[in-house]
Amino acid sequence: MSLxxxxxxxxxxxxxxxxxxxxxxxxxxxxxxVFVGANLMQSSLTGFCPAAMIFKRLGFK
Incomplete structure (x- = not known):
């Protein structure tokens, strides 16, 4: 499964x-x-996603 x-x-x-x-x-x-929705919006605008960083460290590509 992709990142x-x-x-x-x-x-x-x-x-x-x-x-x-x-x-x-x-x-x-x-x-x-509300927090999850705001995080989704900011990650779409900035490209910074803390969850993606964590999953990347866990080995997802």
Whole structure:
């Protein structure tokens, strides 16, 4: 699996997790969703993605 696919899979999983936490645990977990969305936007504009750096170190290419 390519690095780009892993990052998109991870981002999607984090969005779904944050929505589930918002629904079943506490409404303030919606800020987790906001953080993930903001991180996706900044990475598309700047090209800097911390998750991509971590996955690259883990061996994804």
């Amino acid at each position: 780009e696919n892993v990052v998109r899979l991870f981002a999607g999983a984090m969005v779904l997790l944050s929505i589930a936490l918002t629904h079943w645990v506490h409404p303030n977990f919606v800020w987790f969703t």
